[in-house]
Amino acid sequence: MVVTGAAGFIGSHVTDALSAAGHEVLAVDAPGRSLAPEAARRMWARVASRPGVTAVEADLALDDLDPLAAADVVVHLAGRPSVRSSWGAGRAVAERDNVLATGRLLAACAGRPARLRPRVVVASSSSVYGSAGRRPNREDDPPHPASPYAASKVEVERLAALAARDGTRTVLLRYFSVYGPRQRPDMAFHRFVEAALDGRPLPVFGDGRRSRSFTHVRDVVAATLAAAAADLPPGIPVNVGHPEPVAVRSAIGLLTGVLGVRPQIQREAPVAGDAARTWADPGRAARLLGWTAGIGLAEGLADQIAWHRSLRVREGVRVG
Ligand SMILES: NC(=O)c1ccc[n+]([C@@H]2O[C@H](COP(=O)([O-])OP(=O)(O)OC[C@H]3O[C@@H](n4cnc5c(N)ncnc54)[C@H](O)[C@@H]3O)[C@@H](O)[C@H]2O)c1
Numbered sequence: 403m404v405v406t407g408a409a410g411f412i413g414s415h416v417t418d419a420l421s422a423a424g425h426e427v428l429a430v431d432a433p434g435r436s437l438a439p440e441a442a443r444r445m446w447a448r449v450a451s452r453p454g455v456t457a458v459e460a461d462l463a464l465d466d467l468d469p470l471a472a473a474d475v476v477v478h479l480a481g482r483p484s485v486r487s488s489w490g491a492g493r494a495v496a497e498r499d500n501v502l503a504t505g506r507l508l509a510a511c512a513g514r515p516a517r518l519r520p521r522v523v524v525a526s527s528s529s530v531y532g533s534a535g536r537r538p539n540r541e542d543d544p545p546h547p548a549s550p551y552a553a554s555k556v557e558v559e560r561l562a563a564l565a566a567r568d569g570t571r572t573v574l575l576r577y578f579s580v581y582g583p584r585q586r587p588d589m590a591f592h593r594f595v596e597a598a599l600d601g602r603p604l605p606v607f608g609d610g611r612r613s614r615s616f617t618h619v620r621d622v623v624a625a626t627l628a629a630a631a632a633d634l635p636p637g638i639p640v641n642v643g644h645p646e647p648v649a650v651r652s653a654i655g656l657l658t659g660v661l662g663v664r665p666q667i668q669r670e671a672p673v674a675g676d677a678a679r680t681w682a683d684p685g686r687a688a689r690l691l692g693w694t695a696g697i698g699l700a701e702g703l704a705d706q707i708a709w710h711r712s713l714r715v716r717e718g719v720r721v722g
Pocket residue numbers: 406407408409410411412413430431432433434435436437438442460461462463479480481482483484498499503525526527528576577578579580581586
């Protein structure tokens with residue numbers, strides 16, 4: 403089994419879970435390409451030491467990917483996340499590390515006879531929908547990308563659909579706002595918890611009314627492993643999101659409640675292209691993967707906060 407992006411937030415958890423289940427894993431990453439290179443380098447060293455894991459540093463946009471195509475399954479999580487960082491010079495980075503990298507990986511798979519190609523589980527994003535309306539987004543809703551990041555994921559999906567037509571078994575997982583231990587330093591809850599632990603106001607983009615189908619990384623790992631093991635219609639997109647969206651300001655109430663501090667907010671300008679609401683329809687994932695998000699936000703935030711605290715105590719590391 404291959405995991406790309408194994409030094410990343412989601413990829414490191416997926417690799418840990420596969421290692422714990424006794425799988426041999428070829429873990430691939432180029433930690434220097436990460437939005438959070440220091441965190442990725444720290445994680446890379448830990449991932450490489452897990453039982454059954456062989457860690458190979460490779461840039462998917464440059465290096466030879468034929469060895470990856472020899473696997474039975476590739477879980478492709480490498481890429482450049484983040485709507486905010488995709489504006490300006492970030493657009494070219496999103497195109498390189500999302501579109502070009504995925505295209506090269508799928509081309510390497512296509513170089514093998516169809517029956518010998520791996521199943522490829524590809525990370526997509528709720529951002530392909532744009533903002534949800536009065537009902538949750540279903541997978542057949544048309545795309546409305548509102549940022550270069552979202553546009554890059556629409557293109558990644560198109561490449562995966564083309565590869566499926568050509569005989570490669572691809573599946574697209576549309577992840578919704580993932581959080582939990584190891585969340586990247588640029589992400590909202592990470593910034594909020596670190597600010598609160600420092601006694602600083604919480605930096606909030608916009609007015610806090612935006613809502614998200616926040617999904618705990620443990621649930622995301624379970625969905626990803628289910629997709630890696632399932633025989634799904636090739637090229638199919640599947641939502642991986644909690645079915646109940648929560649407003650950012652309600653999440654802040656929960657978070658400061660767990661921390662036992664008074665919420666102090668520092669408002670920052672809203673991020674262009676950030677959806678007003680993301681809302682996952684869970685039906686397809688339940689039908690095809692037997693998966694539904696089970697971790698509620700109060701429990702999940704307590705888990706993430708415990709991680710921030712343990713890092714400070716054990717390693718003296720401030721990761722914000
Ligand atoms: N975290 C979320 O909330 C979320 C939501 C929707 C979609 N996604 C998608 O899920 C995937 C994983 O997200 P994450 O939060 O773990 O991100 P992450 O940044 O923590 O991990 C991505 C990893 O990919 C690696 N990488 C980047 N470019 C590479 C390249 N050219 N070659 C090799 N490795 C490369 C990085 O070094 C990093 O370790 C991404 O595709 C992201 O767009 C994440």
